[in-house]
Amino acid sequence: MAYWLCIGFVLAFGMAVFPFGSIEVFLIGLAVNRPDIPWLALGAAVATGQVLGKLVHFYAARGALRLPALIRPAPDATPERGRPGWRTRLTATMASATERAERHPGWLHAVFAVSALVGLPPFGATTVLAGLVGVRPGVFLAVGLLGRITRYSGLAAAPGLLTHVFF
DSSP states (O other): OHHHHHHHHHHHHHHHHSOOSOHHHHHHHHHHHOTTSOHHHHHHHHHHHHHHHHHHHHHHHHTSSOOOTTTSOOTTOOOOSSSOOHHHHHHHHHHHHHHHHHHOHHHHHHHHHHHHHHOOSOHHHHHHHHHHHTOOHHHHHHHHHHHHHHHHHHHHHHHHHHHHHHO
16 A cells, blocks of 8 residues: 555656656546545645645746756747737736736645646646745645545546445
């Protein structure tokens, strides 16, 4: 059991830093194939791995971590002509959200909590926004862990609940 909890933690951490897949798919698959693992322990391990992995994005947004040149925006980027590209629209959206979050800090905490629980808006985007606005790391960890543990524990418990209800 401890082996699978460690695998879940490490995989969630890696997928949080380098978003290349869905930890939810792994979590549900593991919960279906290994019903002997307590759903709360599985949810907590995966949530902790993901939130600690998202700290990399949080601190990068705060400017505490230097991003590799490959993914760092070029300082001399020229504006595009015609219809704005996706990067321009994303930058404008993040600037608008940052301005709103600075004016209404409670709004950001509520949006971040909902994002941690249900995934909309995307948790990765709200993580970066929290870093840009300067949310305290303790608040980030507390809200993120609470929401993610609830989300992932519910997902880990779902296969067992559905099996008892329908079969």
